[in-house]
Amino acid sequence: MSATSDAAKKYTDPGCAYCPSTVRACRQGETEARGPGYCPTKVDQDGIDSAYDMYADPFVREVAQASARVEAEGYCKWTRVEEICEFAKKLGYTKIGIATCISFVNVAKTLSGILESHGFTVASVACKHGGVAKEEIDISDVEKIHPGGHESMCNPVSQAELLNRAGCELNIVLGLCVGHDSLFFKHADGLSTTLVAKDRVLAHNPIGALHLADSYYSRVWGPEKPAKEPKLPAQGRRS
Numbered sequence: 508m509s510a511t512s513d514a515a516k517k518y519t520d521p522g523c524a525y526c527p528s529t530v531r532a533c534r535q536g537e538t539e540a541r542g543p544g545y546c547p548t549k550v551d552q553d554g555i556d557s558a559y560d561m562y563a564d565p566f567v568r569e570v571a572q573a574s575a576r577v578e579a580e581g582y583c584k585w586t587r588v589e590e591i592c593e594f595a596k597k598l599g600y601t602k603i604g605i606a607t608c609i610s611f612v613n614v615a616k617t618l619s620g621i622l623e624s625h626g627f628t629v630a631s632v633a634c635k636h637g638g639v640a641k642e643e644i645d646i647s648d649v650e651k652i653h654p655g656g657h658e659s660m661c662n663p664v665s666q667a668e669l670l671n672r673a674g675c676e677l678n679i680v681l682g683l684c685v686g687h688d689s690l691f692f693k694h695a696d697g698l699s700t701t702l703v704a705k706d707r708v709l710a711h712n713p714i715g716a717l718h719l720a721d722s723y724y725s726r727v728w729g730p731e732k733p734a735k736e737p738k739l740p741a742q743g744r745r746s
């Protein structure tokens with residue numbers, strides 16, 4: 508069954524990734540009428556309602572409003588760096604943290620200077636700070652990038668802790684590794700946003716692997732690559 512003709516089916520998981528470009532009815536607020544069977548509106552309206560209730564929280568509402576205003580005011584005009592500055596200003600923030608990869612310290616310096624030029628106070632912490640050996644988290648020598656010598660672990664929990672202690676209200680992630688960024692987000696007290704997502708192969712432009720998934724980067728597919736379209740979301744009745 509195609510992704511476009513199964514509105515009557517029951518799905519257990521939302522599957523927006525498979526929504527045809529000719530549908531995407533949420534843009535017009537018409538999901539009830541036109542959303543496919545795997546549309547979140549059809550699969551889990553209770554979840555949507557529950558999440559909406561959280562916007563009653565004044566902080567959540569303020570952040571959501573600032574985000575929407577930056578989205579609209581800077582639409583196709585502001586770079587992400589500019590958007591981050593404007594977002595922080597709208598929230599009245601004065602202290603910004605930079606959680607940077609050690610390989611990005613040069614650009615962290617540029618970013619720090621830009622933020623300061625807008626009047627923010629900035630704290631920055633590199634991933635390898637502290638110089639803690641990977642052995643301390645039970646990584647063996649053969650598991651290092653270059654076995655045979657000292658290799659400092661990336662320390663995102665400590666990056667978060669130091670930026671928390673510095674009183675950073677908004678943190679900017681600059682090239683942290685996959686997983687290290689996850690730990691940083693989990694442990695940061697302030698809001699966090701990503702400026703650069705690390706991809707050592709694609710010059711930190713990870714979407715390149717998706718755009719070229721059917722040509723130069725076809726290796727990204729697993730062994731069950733579908734002939735044409737990926738599988739639709741899981742089906743069945745939600746209990």
Ligand code: SF4
Nearest residue numbers: 523526531532533546
């Ligand atoms: S919310 Fe519904 S209409 Fe919007 S992209 Fe997802 S499946 Fe499509």
